[in-house]
Structures are given as C-alpha cells and as structure tokens.
Amino acid sequence: MIRDAKKEWLIAFVLLTPFLAVYGLTFVYPTIDMFLLSFTDAPLIGEGDYVGLENYTRLGSDRRFDTAIWNTAYFVALSVVPGTAVALGIALGVSRLTGRMQALILALFFLPYILPVSVVYRLWDWTMNFQFGIAMHVFDMLGIDRVPVFKTTTWFMPAVAFITIWWTCGFNILLFLAGLRAIPQEIYEAASLDNAGRWTTFRRVTWPLLWPITALNLTIQLILQMKIFDQVYLFSTGGRPNDNLVMVYYIFQRAFQSNHGGRAAAIAVVLFVIVVAVSILNFQLTRISGSGKR
Amino acid sequence: MFKLSVLAKAALAATLMSSAAYAEETVVWWDFLGGGDGVRMKQMIADFNEAHKGEITIDATTLEWGVPFYTKVQTAVPVGEAPDIMTYHASRIPLAVDQNLLSEITADDWSKMGLSESDYATATWDAVTIDGKQYAVPLDTHPIVLYYNKDLLAAAGRLNDDGTPMGMDSREGFTETLQALKDSGSVKFPLGSVTADGNFMFRTIYSLMGQQDGELMTDGEFLAGDNAEKLQNSLAVLAEWTEAGLQSTYTDYPATVALFTSGEAAMMINGVWEVPTMTDLHKDGKLFEWGAVELPVIFDHPSTYADSHAFAIPAGDMTAAKRDAVLEVMSWISKNSLFWATAGHIPAYGPVTASAEYKAMEPNATYSPLTENMIFDPKSTLAGIAGPIFDVMSTYFVPTLNGEMDPAEAVEEIKIELNDL
Numbered sequence: 001m002i003r004d005a006k007k008e009w010l011i012a013f014v015l016l017t018p019f020l021a022v023y024g025l026t027f028v029y030p031t032i033d034m035f036l037l038s039f040t041d042a043p044l045i046g047e048g049d050y051v052g053l054e055n056y057t058r059l060g061s062d063r064r065f066d067t068a069i070w071n072t073a074y075f076v077a078l079s080v081v082p083g084t085a086v087a088l089g090i091a092l093g094v095s096r097l098t099g100r101m102q103a104l105i106l107a108l109f110f111l112p113y114i115l116p117v118s119v120v121y122r123l124w125d126w127t128m129n130f131q132f133g134i135a136m137h138v139f140d141m142l143g144i145d146r147v148p149v150f151k152t153t154t155w156f157m158p159a160v161a162f163i164t165i166w167w168t169c170g171f172n173i174l175l176f177l178a179g180l181r182a183i184p185q186e187i188y189e190a191a192s193l194d195n196a197g198r199w200t201t202f203r204r205v206t207w208p209l210l211w212p213i214t215a216l217n218l219t220i221q222l223i224l225q226m227k228i229f230d231q232v233y234l235f236s237t238g239g240r241p242n243d244n245l246v247m248v249y250y251i252f253q254r255a256f257q258s259n260h261g262g263r264a265a266a267i268a269v270v271l272f273v274i275v276v277a278v279s280i281l282n283f284q285l286t287r288i289s290g291s292g293k294r
Numbered sequence: 295m296f297k298l299s300v301l302a303k304a305a306l307a308a309t310l311m312s313s314a315a316y317a318e319e320t321v322v323w324w325d326f327l328g329g330g331d332g333v334r335m336k337q338m339i340a341d342f343n344e345a346h347k348g349e350i351t352i353d354a355t356t357l358e359w360g361v362p363f364y365t366k367v368q369t370a371v372p373v374g375e376a377p378d379i380m381t382y383h384a385s386r387i388p389l390a391v392d393q394n395l396l397s398e399i400t401a402d403d404w405s406k407m408g409l410s411e412s413d414y415a416t417a418t419w420d421a422v423t424i425d426g427k428q429y430a431v432p433l434d435t436h437p438i439v440l441y442y443n444k445d446l447l448a449a450a451g452r453l454n455d456d457g458t459p460m461g462m463d464s465r466e467g468f469t470e471t472l473q474a475l476k477d478s479g480s481v482k483f484p485l486g487s488v489t490a491d492g493n494f495m496f497r498t499i500y501s502l503m504g505q506q507d508g509e510l511m512t513d514g515e516f517l518a519g520d521n522a523e524k525l526q527n528s529l530a531v532l533a534e535w536t537e538a539g540l541q542s543t544y545t546d547y548p549a550t551v552a553l554f555t556s557g558e559a560a561m562m563i564n565g566v567w568e569v570p571t572m573t574d575l576h577k578d579g580k581l582f583e584w585g586a587v588e589l590p591v592i593f594d595h596p597s598t599y600a601d602s603h604a605f606a607i608p609a610g611d612m613t614a615a616k617r618d619a620v621l622e623v624m625s626w627i628s629k630n631s632l633f634w635a636t637a638g639h640i641p642a643y644g645p646v647t648a649s650a651e652y653k654a655m656e657p658n659a660t661y662s663p664l665t666e667n668m669i670f671d672p673k674s675t676l677a678g679i680a681g682p683i684f685d686v687m688s689t690y691f692v693p694t695l696n697g698e699m700d701p702a703e704a705v706e707e708i709k710i711e712l713n714d715l
Contacts, residue, residue, distance in 0.1 A: 043393065045372045063714065130490065130544035131553060148544035151490050151692055238491030238546060242689035242711065256365045258682050258715065259393060259675070 034272075038265035044255050048262050055266035064242060065267065068250040071157060075228055075246060078161035080221045084214065087169045091176030092206075106173070113170035120167050121234040125150070128159070150235045153243050160231050168224075172217050179213030180206070215286035222282055226275050247271045319619035320351050322377040324367075326359040327603075330570030331637035338633055342626055350619045361680040367608070371395045376608035379620050384421035384602035385671035385678035387429050392675045396429040397607040406618065407431070407625035413644045421602050421670045430604035431624045432642035434634060437600035437668055438497045438565050439661045440590065441572065444583040446560040447471075450478040458587055458660075459561070465531065468590040472540040475560045485541040486550045486559030487532070489695045492688025494547060495532075497599045498563050499691065501589055502528035504597030504669040510683075511672035516712035522705050529694050529701035531592055536697050543696045557582060563589065569638030569657065586657040588664040600668040601679070602642060640665060676715050686711045 038055055042048025059065045094106050112120070127135050128149040136146045149155045183206065191201045207214075229248035236244045245253070247267065255264035327335045339352050355377075357363045364386060370376045372394075382390065390396050404410055411419050414432055422430040440459070447453040452460045452471045461467030475484035488494040500510065508524030510516065517525060535541045542553055551568060553559035555575060566586070575581040589598050605624045607617070627634075631641035632651055635658055641647055653659055671677040678684075690708050693699035 044368060045393070063711070129546065129549055131542065131549040148490065148696070151544050151696070152698070238493050238688060240492070240689045240692050241685045253682070253685070256368070257361070257680065257685070259368075259389065 031272075034265050034268055037262055038269045040262045042261040042265075043259045044261045044264075046261075051262070055263050056270075058263075059266065059270065064245055064250055064253075067243065068245040068247050068267075071232075071244065072226060072228065072246045074157050075161055075232075076222065076225045078158060079164050079225045079228075080218060082161070083165040083169055083221055083225075084172060084217050086165055087172030087217065088176055088210075088214065090169065091173045091180060092202075094173065095177060095180045106177070109173055110170035112167045115167065117167075117230040117234065120163065121231065124159075124163050125235065151239045153240065156235070156240075156244050160235055164225070164228075164231055172221070175213055175217055176210070179210045183209045211286075211289075218286065219279065219282055223275060223279055226271070226278065247274075317615070318348055318351060319616055320353050321379055321616070321619050321623055323352050323354040323379050323623075324363075324377040325354065325356055325381040326363040327381065328356055328359055329567060330574070331567050331634075331639065332356055334570070334633065334637045338627060338630065341630070341633075342623065345626070346622070350622060352623060364680055368393055368395060371608045371610065374610055376610060378607070378612065378616060379623055380606055380608065381433070382430055382604050382606040383679045384418075384430065384432065384604050386681070387422060387604075387606075387678075388424060388673050389675040389678060389681065390606070391424045391429055394609055397609045397612075399428045399431060399607070403617075403621055404428075407621050407628075409625060409628060409643070414642055415644070415665060415668075417668055417670060418602055418642050422604055424673070430606040431628060433603045433605060433628065433631060434639035434642050435600045435602045435665065435668060436566050436639045437598045437661075437664055438501065438563055439586045439588060439598075439664070441554060441562045441564060441568070441584060441586050443554070443557060443560045444585055446475065446478075446480055446557065446582075449480055450474045450560075457585060462587065462590045465592045468592065469535070469538075469540070472535065472561075473538070476538075476540060481560045482558040483540075483542040483553060484560050485535065486545065486553040486562040487535075487541040487695070488545060488547050488550045488564075489536070489542060490544045490546040490549075490692065492691030492695075493684045495691045495695060496684060496687045497565075498589075499525070499528045499532070499687075500669070500671075501597055501599040502531065502592055504599065504667075505591060505593035505595060507594070509672070511674055511677075514674075517705070517709050522709055525708070526701050526705045527593070529691070529704060532695050533697065533701055536695060555581060566638035566640070566658075566661070570636065573636075586661050588661055588667070596664065596667040597669055598664050598667055600670060602670070603639065604642075682715050683712065686715070 037048075039050055039052060040048035041051045041055075090109055094102060094109070097105055115123075127133050130136060130146060130148045130151070135149075139146050147155060149159045187205055187209070188201065191205055196204065227248055228246050229252065232244055232246050232249055233252070236249075241249075241253075248271070251264045251267050251271070254260045254267060323339070325332070325335060336354070339354050343351055357366060367376070367380065368390075382396075387396070409431065415435075418432045418435055419428075422428050422432055440462075442459050444453060444457060447459050450471075452474050454460055459471055461469075461471040472484040475481055487498075503510070503521070503524050506524045506527065508521045508528075509518075510521070512518040512521065532541070536543055542550065542559060545553065550559070550562060550564065551571065554562040554564075555571070569586065572581060572584055572586075576584065588596060605627070607620055612620075628641075628643045629646075631643055632646050632649065635641050635646070635652060635655055638658070640658070640662055641652070646652055647662065647665075674683075676682045686708060689711075690699065690704040694701055694704040
C-alpha cells in the first residue's frame with residue numbers, strides 16, 4: 001500500500017485540532033493577554049490605557065514586591081531540598097518493609113496528601129493556637145515559652161514549609177518507591193557478593209540509579225513551591241499579611257484587593273520569567289550532574 | 295405508561311397555569327451572614343417568603359464572609375452571573391461604585407419602597423451615598439462594644455450599683471479596673487483582646503483615634519498632620535496594657551470569645567454580632583451574668599467605630615417586575631428589622647429603633663446611645679472590610695500590640711505603606 005503523506009498530515013491535523021483549540025483558548029491566549037495587560041493600567045475587569053513600562057519600573061521601589069521575592073525564595077529553600085530529602089528517607093525505610101506492613105505504613109504517610117488545604121490549615125492553626133493549641137501545652141510541659149508560630153515573621157515561613165512537607169511528601173514518597181522498585185535486584189546481590197556495606201551500596205548503587213527520579217522530584221517541587229499561595233494566604237489571615245507576602249499572594253492582593261489588573265499582570269509576568277529561567281537552569285544542572293555520575 | 299404521561303401532562307399544565315396566574319418572581323439573594331446573625335436572617339427570609347406566597351420567593355445563598363465574598367462579587371457582576379440582591383458593607387461601597395458593581399437606588403426606588411432619608415441617621419445615610427447618589431439600602435449599623443462579666447467585676451469591687459463597670463470615663467479609671475481584676479487573681483486576663491488579628495483590632499484602634507478627633511484620611515492623604523501622633527497614642531495605650539499583662543496576647547478571634555465565655559477573661563471588646571452568642575449561652579444556663587456597654591472613653595470624648603450592613607442591587611439588566619420584587623424585599627426586611635436587633639445589630643430604619651419594643655430590648659438598649667458617637671471608615675476605594683488598608687494595619691498592629699514593635703516605629707511604617715498603596 002502506498003502511503004499518502006498529505007492525507008496522513010490531514011488526519012493528524014484533524015485529530016490534533018480539538019486539543020490545539022482548547023490549549024490555545026485556555027492557555028496561549030490568556031498568556032499573551034497577560035503580557036499585553038501588564039503594559040496597561042487596567043483594573044481587575046475591563047480595559048485600561050497603555051502606560052508603557054511603568055508597571056515594571058515601579059516594582060524596583062516597591063517594598064511589598066521585595067518582601068514577596070525574598071519570601072518566595074526563602075520558602076523554596078526551606079521546602080524543596082528538605083522536602084525531597086524527607087521523602088527519600090521515608091521511601092528508603094518503607095521499601096525495607098514487606099507485604100501488609102509496608103502497605104499500612106505507606107498509607108499512614110500518604111494520608112495527609114489527600115486532605116484539602118483548608119483542612120490542613122484548620123488542623124494546624126488550632127494545634128498551634130497560642131491560647132488553646134495542643135502544641136502549646138506540650139511547650140508548657142517541657143518548660144519552653146509559648147511561641148505564636150503564625151504571628152511572628154521568624155517562625156512563619158519555617159512553620160508553613162514544615163506543614164507543606166508534612167502535607168505533600170506522600171506523593172514524593174510514591175515516586176521514590178516506584179524508582180526504588182525499578183532498580184534490578186541483581187545489582188544489590190552483586191554488591192553484597194562484593195561485600196559492600198549498606199552505606200556504600202546506597203552511595204554507589206541506589207543513589208545514582210535513583211537520580212532521574214530525584215531530579216524529577218526536585219523539578220516538580222521547585223515549580224510547585226515557587227507558586228506557593230494557599231497555605232501562606234490562609235495562615236496569614238488576620239496576622240501579618242504584608243510581612244508574609246509571596247509572589248502569587250502579592251498578585252492576588254494587587255488584582256483582587258486593590259483592583260490593579262495591570263500591575264498584577266506585571267508581577268505575574270516577572271514570576272513567569274523566573275519560573276521559566278529557574279526550571280531550565282534546574283533541568284540543565286540535574287542533567288549535567290546526572291550524566292557525571294554514570 | 296399511559297398513566298405516567300397523563301400525569302406528566304397534568305403537571306405541566308398545572309405549572310404553566312400557576313406561572314401564568316401569579317407570575318411569581320424568584321429573587322436570587324447572596325449574603326455573608328454565617329454566624330448567629332445568619333440564623334436570624336434565615337428566619338426573616340422564611341417569614342418574608344411566607345408573607346409573599348405566590349408572589350415573591352427569595353432563593354438565598356450564604357457565602358464566606360470577607361475576601362471570598364467580595365472577590366466573588368467583583369467577578370460575578372461583570373459577567374452577568376450576579377444575584378438580584380446582595381448584602382454589602384457600607385465601607386466597601388466606594389470601591390464597588392468605582393468598579394461599576396452596583397446599581398443606583400433612585401429617588402423613584404426609594405418612594406416605591408416607602409423609605410426615605412429621614413428614616414436613617416445622618417452618618418448611616420451618608421455611608422451609602424457617593425456623590426449625592428445612594429447605592430444601597432442600609433439594614434443596620436454594627437459597632438463594637440465592651441462585653442463584661444458582672445460576677446468577676448463585682449468580685450474585684452469594680453461594678454457600679456446599676457450593673458455597669460467602673461472607670462469607663464478615663465484612661466486611668468479603666469486601667470485601674472483592669473488592674474483590680476488582675477490583682478483579684480480570679481482571671482487569666484482582665485481584657486480579652488483579639489491581639490493576633492490586626493484586621494479586627496483596627497476597629498478598636500480607629501475608635502480610639504476617633505476619641506481624639508483623629509482622621510485616617512484627610513483630603514486623600516493618609517495620617518496627615520498630627521493624625522499620625524493620634525494613631526501612635528492609640529497604639530501606645532494598648533501596648534501598655536499588654537506590657538502590664540492586662541490583656542491577652544496573640545489571641546485570635548475564636549480564642550478571644552472562648553476566653554471570655556469561659557470566664558478566663560473578664561472583659562472583651564467585640565462586635566455587637568456576638569450578642570446572640572451570649573444570649574443563647576445564658577438562656578441555656580451556661581453563662582455568667584453579663585453585660586455590654588459603649589467603649590470606655592480613653593481620650594477626649596466617646597467615639598466608636600461602626601460599619602453598616604446594607605442591601606445592594608448589582609449593576610446589570612433586570613426586568614421592571616424583578617426590580618419591583620427586589621425593592622419589596624428590601625422594604626419589607628427593613629420595616630421588619632426589629633427581629634434583626636436580636637442579632638445584636640442596631641437596625642438602621644429609624645421607626646424600628648424608636649419603637650417601644652426596641653427600647654425594651656437588652657442589652658441593645660444599654661449600648662444603643664452610642665449611635666450618637668459612631669464613626670465610619672474613610673470614604674476611599676482602599677478602605678473597608680478585606681480592603682488594602684486592613685492588610686497594612688494588620689501587619690503592624692500585631693507586632694505592636696504584642697510588644698514586639700515600638701508604636702512610633704509602627705506608625706512610621708504604616709504611614710509609608712499607606713501612602714504607597
């Protein structure tokens with residue numbers, strides 16, 4: 001049978017059209033529109049006048065924008081690598097168990113992941129409540145001064161990062177477990193025949209073979225945590241919102257509270273550029289370091 | 295099968311006939327009243343539906359108070375998904391008008407409702423007026439008041455014979471009352487304060503500024519002239535109470551109410567909307583003897599922050615018949631707002647507060663004289679519940695009220711940030 005290249009192209013195009021249409025309408029078009037919006041003084045809803053680069057230049061002297069950038073970076077530092085490390089540690093432990101026990105322990109670690117963020121917020125907000133929280137009674141018993149965790153800038157980000165890791169690491173554990181199971185058992189047998197110790201086995205066998213999964217985990221976490229909003233917003237309510245600002249929170253404030261659509265779009269563009277740049281950098285770094293290990 | 299289709303036809307015919315005969319209007323209603331007052335509003339809606347059977351039905355939905363409510367409204371209205379009527383805070387009206395979210399209540403509308411300017415207090419009417427036009431129908435005013443535990447005050451020897459707390463007329467007097475409560479050793483905190491929530495404390499602090507005739511905004515400038523100093527004075531009083539261990543620290547809203555109702559805090563400054571909580575607990579025999587009075591005069595003269603719940607009609611097309619139905623809803627609820635007073639709020643409709651039944655209601659009657667001394671938010675698109683001013687204030691109030699930041703430094707920062715909005 002002779003293949004009709006033209007016809008194949010046509011079929012491919014027809015099959016792709018629904019996806020392209022939806023993708024264009026719900027992603028490409030809004031993204032382009034966001035760029036255009038960032039050069040105007042538009043309110044949240046409606047048209048605005050062209051103002052050139054003003055929305056960008058004023059970010060330079062914007063204190064809240066500074067706070068947002070630093071807090072986001074701080075949160076990423078507190079959550080990405082520690083979160084991945086915790087997940088790896090737990091996955092290594094769980095993988096040593098077998099049968100029902102493994103399923104049970106895995107389920108326990110995975111449980112928080114199924115909770116919606118509002119429930120996570122309620123749980124921890126009451127646990128850490130300065131007057132009535134369970135954690136405060138523990139502090140009292142240990143003779144430590146009570147800490148208003150979500151109301152001081154010192155403890156806010158570390159606490160939110162800790163809760164985020166507690167909440168989301170179940171998913172990362174699953175990824176790591178899948179990765180661990182994919183490592184052929186023979187390699188471990190060979191290693192033990194060579195009298196390799198546990199640490200050496202981990203360093204020379206598990207770690208390099210698991211690296212693609214680790215890199216994947218780091219990338220997912222990185223992108224996710226740069227877009228942090230829900231937890232920070234919820235735990236800040238009524239407290240010190242402008243000291244706890246992160247990028248997406250600041251976009252929300254500008255757009256929905258101050259009715260500045262154009263200025264919000266400018267911050268969104270900055271975040272977009274940062275996420276793209278950091279993702280590429282992260283991808284390249286993990287690729288280079290990965291190939292060096294093999 | 296035959297039977298079923300006959301039934302269906304009969305049902306269809308009945309529906310058609312009934313709608314032709316009555317032309318019943320369904321009014322879609324959104325509110326943010328989720329607490330004890332929400333229960334009472336649902337009762338009023340049920341009463342309204344009962345009284346207008348076959349003519350108007352209210353289809354009500356309660357949404358989350360604050361930011362979630364207002365973000366939803368400002369996106370729903372422009373795309374034509376808004377309700378027919380919604381509750382609105384008077385303090386949010388300037389921003390709403392700026393965003394073209396509200397439909398003007400015209401002179402014609404007022405006369406159809408049988409309501410007029412003379413039915414409302416000047417400050418309340420003014421709060422729903424922008425450039426001489428009205429954009430909402432005020433339902434109530436809801437100030438903050440001082441709740442107190444009579445048993446504990448009596449034990450500390452600071453209760454007057456008429457059952458009110460002593461020392462309400464000066465800073466020294468009130469501090470003395472707090473000190474006496476502390477010395478009595480019967481409470482954990484003399485004053486339960488929502489010190490973990492700067493949004494909430496804005497109400498108290500703005501009241502204290504008002505007691506010195508301070509203004510937040512003068513001709514569009516924030517904290518102009520000596521107003522910064524007046525804000526600093528207000529913060530200093532509260533910081534001093536914290537320093538002396540006279541008020542609870544890092545306490546959020548629910549914890550404050552819990553401290554007061556469990557007797558661990560002898561007094562509490564909170565909105566009148568907590569009145570139903572106290573009334574209901576007391577009725578069940580779960581609460582001590584309590585009272586609520588106007589805030590103490592810490593500075594020159596009495597002054598209390600208040601906001602107003604009002605009814606607004608979203609901008610957009612609406613049939614004349616539907617609009618008449620909405621006007622009837624606003625009119626009927628306003629005129630029957632005596633029941634709304636059981637939610638603690640002070641009804642905005644004058645004839646209700648002038649009635650003998652209202653004057654016999656307690657503790658409303660004790661605190662209602664404060665309507666003379668009410669101040670509202672500045673008229674700015676930045677003001678109001680869940681607005682940008684609230685966030686700035688909250689950020690610096692929390693550390694100041696808990697002894698982490700000096701009041702002078704806080705005022706300096708607040709001024710910079712406010713003028714930066």
